[in-house]
Amino acid sequence: MAQHSRPTDPVEAAVRDNRRPPGFFQRLARGRTALISLVFVIVITLAALVGPALYGVDPTHTDFASNNAPPSRAHVLGTDRLGHDTLARLLAGLRVSLLVAVVVEAINILLGAPLGLLAGYFGGWVDIVISRLADMFFAFPGLLLAILVAAVFGQAVTEQYGSTARLVLVAGSLSLVGWPLMARYVRGQVLSLRERDFVLAAQVIGQSKRGILRRHILPNVAGLVITAATLDVVNAIVGEATLSLLGLGIQAPATSIGKMIVEATPFLAQNPILIFVPSITLTLLVLAFSFLGDGMRRAFDPTGR
Amino acid sequence: MLRFFVRRGISMVFVLFSLTFLTFIIGHLAPGDPILVLMGARQDPAIYARLRHLYGFDQPLFTQYLNYVVLLARGDLGLSFSYEGRPVRELIAQGLPISFGVGGLALLVSLIVGVPLGLLAALRDGTFADRGLVALALGLYSIPSFVLIPLIWMVNLAIFRAGYPNLPQAGWGTPSHIVLPVLVLAAANIGYITQLTRASMLEVLRDDYVRTARAKGLFERTVILRHVLRNALLPLITLLGPTTAFLVTGAFIVEVLFNIPGVGRIAVEAVGRRDYPVIQGTTIILGIAVVIMNLVSDLLYHVFDPRIQLTE
Numbered sequence: 022m023a024q025h026s027r028p029t030d031p032v033e034a035a036v037r038d039n040r041r042p043p044g045f046f047q048r049l050a051r052g053r054t055a056l057i058s059l060v061f062v063i064v065i066t067l068a069a070l071v072g073p074a075l076y077g078v079d080p081t082h083t084d085f086a087s088n089n090a091p092p093s094r095a096h097v098l099g100t101d102r103l104g105h106d107t108l109a110r111l112l113a114g115l116r117v118s119l120l121v122a123v124v125v126e127a128i129n130i131l132l133g134a135p136l137g138l139l140a141g142y143f144g145g146w147v148d149i150v151i152s153r154l155a156d157m158f159f160a161f162p163g164l165l166l167a168i169l170v171a172a173v174f175g176q177a178v179t180e181q182y183g184s185t186a187r188l189v190l191v192a193g194s195l196s197l198v199g200w201p202l203m204a205r206y207v208r209g210q211v212l213s214l215r216e217r218d219f220v221l222a223a224q225v226i227g228q229s230k231r232g233i234l235r236r237h238i239l240p241n242v243a244g245l246v247i248t249a250a251t252l253d254v255v256n257a258i259v260g261e262a263t264l265s266l267l268g269l270g271i272q273a274p275a276t277s278i279g280k281m282i283v284e285a286t287p288f289l290a291q292n293p294i295l296i297f298v299p300s301i302t303l304t305l306l307v308l309a310f311s312f313l314g315d316g317m318r319r320a321f322d323p324t325g326r
Numbered sequence: 327m328l329r330f331f332v333r334r335g336i337s338m339v340f341v342l343f344s345l346t347f348l349t350f351i352i353g354h355l356a357p358g359d360p361i362l363v364l365m366g367a368r369q370d371p372a373i374y375a376r377l378r379h380l381y382g383f384d385q386p387l388f389t390q391y392l393n394y395v396v397l398l399a400r401g402d403l404g405l406s407f408s409y410e411g412r413p414v415r416e417l418i419a420q421g422l423p424i425s426f427g428v429g430g431l432a433l434l435v436s437l438i439v440g441v442p443l444g445l446l447a448a449l450r451d452g453t454f455a456d457r458g459l460v461a462l463a464l465g466l467y468s469i470p471s472f473v474l475i476p477l478i479w480m481v482n483l484a485i486f487r488a489g490y491p492n493l494p495q496a497g498w499g500t501p502s503h504i505v506l507p508v509l510v511l512a513a514a515n516i517g518y519i520t521q522l523t524r525a526s527m528l529e530v531l532r533d534d535y536v537r538t539a540r541a542k543g544l545f546e547r548t549v550i551l552r553h554v555l556r557n558a559l560l561p562l563i564t565l566l567g568p569t570t571a572f573l574v575t576g577a578f579i580v581e582v583l584f585n586i587p588g589v590g591r592i593a594v595e596a597v598g599r600r601d602y603p604v605i606q607g608t609t610i611i612l613g614i615a616v617v618i619m620n621l622v623s624d625l626l627y628h629v630f631d632p633r634i635q636l637t638e
Contacts, residue, residue: 157344161609162616163575169352169609172597177357259470266472266579267594282472286583289479300473307468 048320055316058309065306069119072112080109081274091294099294101284107298110276114299117188117277118258118306124192125199125257126250132196133203134246140204141211142234152208155201163198164260170194171269184275191270195260199253203246210245214238244321252314255307262303278303334624338617345613346398350391353602381405403607408599414607417592422611424498425581425588429573431508436515436569441562443516444523448558449550451528459520467517471510471579478506496585507584511576515569522565523558530558560630566623567616574612 073080083103092099098107140151158166171194179187214220214237223233262279264270271277276284278299285296361377362369378384381404382393397404403414447459479495486492494503530536531554539549581590589608596604 153340156340157348160341160344160617161348161613162571164578165574165609165612166348168578168593168597169349169605172605173352173356173602176600255468262470262472263575263579267582268598279472282476286476289476290483293480296476300476304469304473307470311468 052316052319054312055320058312058316061305061309062313065115065302065309066119068112069115073109073116076109076112078106078109080105080113080276082106082109091292098298099292101281101292101295102288107295110281111278111298111302114276114278114281115302117271117275118261118279118303121188121192121195121261121277122254122257124189125196125260126254128193128196129199129203129253130246130250133200134207134242136200137204137207138211138234138238138242141208142215142230142238148208151204155204158197158201161198164195164263166197167194167260167264168267168269170197171264172267175269179272184272188271191261191264192257195257195264198260199256202253203249206245206249207242210242211238214241244317248314248317248321251310251317254310254314258303258306258310278306330628334621338621341617342614345610345617346395347391349606349609350394353606354387354390356600356602358600398610403610404603406596406601406604408596408601408604414603417604418589418607418611421587421589421592424586425577425590426615428504428507428511428580428586428588429570429577431504432511432515432573432576433569435508435512436519437562439512440516440519441523441559444520445527445555447520447524448527448531451531460524463517463520463524465517466513467521469513471514471576472583474510474513475580475583478510482506496583498584498586503584503586507580507586510584511573511580514576515572518569518572519562519565523562526561527554527558530554533557560627563623563627563630566626567620570619571616574616 083105088100088102098111100106101110136151136155140148161169171191174190174194175187178190220233220237223237228236258278261270261277262282265277265279266283270280273280281299282296282303285292285299288295361374361381361383365373365377375384382390385393394404401415403418405411406414406417409417443459443463447456447463450456450459482492482495493505494500495506497503536549536553539553540546544552577588577590578594579590580586581588582594585591589612593605593608596602596608
């Protein structure tokens with residue numbers, strides 16, 4: 022303590038002042054839409070996690086006394102054609118949709134990011150093999166590959182391993198389309214990082230390749246990975262709904278937001294609220310994740326636009 | 327120029343290989359024995375062996391793939407399982423013109439609407455109109471088609487209930503049936519094209535030669551029409567590839583919900599019947615359509631902008 026007794030030293034003052042640059046969350050919170058989106062995403066996630074328990078209505082319970090009913094005290098958002106409570110189904114559906122999104126992004130991050138890292142950092146034939154592999158999956162436009170895989174293996178997986186496995190299959194087929202994109206992003210980022218001064222400096226002082234990868238490259242790639250995964254949640258949610266719509270998603274009696282929309286479509290004229298509830302939820306969710314991802318991108322990269 | 331064609335050719339072959347190879351492998355790994363399904367109740371080992379031979383399942387995997395590719399090159403996509411040996415090509419040939427018609431019209435509509443909206447937004451940069459158009463584009467881009475379709479149906483229903491002439495909700499046959507599907511397919515693309523046109527315009531508007539054109543006293547209209555527009559619209563050609571991919575995925579949902587007998591619906595029906603050759607065939611055909619569109623957009627880009635080095 023006694024050593025630091027010269028408060029006039031400008032360096033000392035600057036250190037004492039300790040005005041650290043604003044942290045990630047502070048920068049994120051600066052954008053209003055990103056903050057609102059973050060709050061919305063948290064609320065929806067909580068609703069999916071604890072909502073079913075709190076609301077306490079079985080989403081598969083059929084109330085034949087009131088089917089296709091408008092909102093009432095017994096059924097806050099009405100019921101569907103089989104007398105299922107819409108709010109209960111919405112909460113259960115959110116759970117499935119978000120779970121699929123989490124699994125998809127987990128696979129994308131665990132598979133795509135390391136491969137991109139290896140390809141970008143080691144280059145040479147490692148890069149060639151990984152990049153060509155990713156390119157193979159890019160040959161399929163849009164969801165075509167996911168549709169193909171889910172279509173070919175769907176029924177057998179459900180029959181043999183049950184509906185949870187079906188959910189994993191849906192997520193897996195969606196990440197067939199997602200991981201090459203993640204790998205490509207990470208590879209690009211690593212390629213540019215590799216030429217930066219601090220990496221060169223680390224090489225000069227003789228740090229090992231693994232050390233550089235872990236200490237210098239990885240922390241700088243993490244932001245990109247998280248941002249890309251957040252933005253890709255949109256694709257996962259819409260993709261799951263698309264597969265559900267084509268009859269390839271999760272099977273009854275379980276439900277997802279996409280499935281709710283599909284099932285409500287024939288009753289458009291009689292019971293519009295039935296389709297309105299999941300549609301608006303899905304749209305808001307998609308917008309929230311887009312804005313959140315956008316905000317994160319800006320927060321991670323304060324210099325860029 | 328020659329180097330470009332060689333490189334482009336190699337990459338196209340690679341894409342086609344990936345497309346056919348992955349599709350083939352997935353079909354091969356498919357659970358269940360299609361021959362048993364095909365034979366139904368009449369199980370007879372002799373017939374089984376003959377059918378297995380007829381479909382070529384008794385050969386090594388690699389030979390099967392080679393045969394598959396050779397047949398593909400001849401335009402033979404194999405035989406459908408569920409339509410009792412009808413060629414897949416025949417089934418797809420029925421749906422293809424319909425899907426391409428709807429998709430092509432949607433592309434046209436999205437260009438006709440999206441480009442002017444993007445121009446308008448860029449020229450009114452920062453104003454209320456600009457922000458409104460940007461929000462509209464974002465909305466159109468992010469609303470999934472299966473949310474948009476019920477919305478459109480509700481509007482159409484309301485028009486019908488109010489006693490005005492309305493469009494058919496779904497189905498196929500008359501020109502009026504084509505309107506709603508094309509609008510839905512175009513919607514997301516309109517959003518996409520508006521955003522990109524706006525971004526491209528804003529970039530060009532900042533360029534030095536635009537400032538020069540203004541500085542030498544040209545009318546703003548001349549600056550925009552002669553100098554800005556040409557360079558700003560050029561990058562839109564590259565959109566052709568991604569847009570087609572977009573339309574392909576969109577076609578599945580739109581054709582199913584609007585009950586249009588295109589390739590998308592054929593594929594979805596085949597999914598229900600576990601008719602793998604049809605699923606494989608549609609996947610490959612749609613993949614090839616995107617490959618071709620990517621090539622066309624690359625070539626067009628070169629034709630319109632000689633500065634582009636095709637060797638890259």
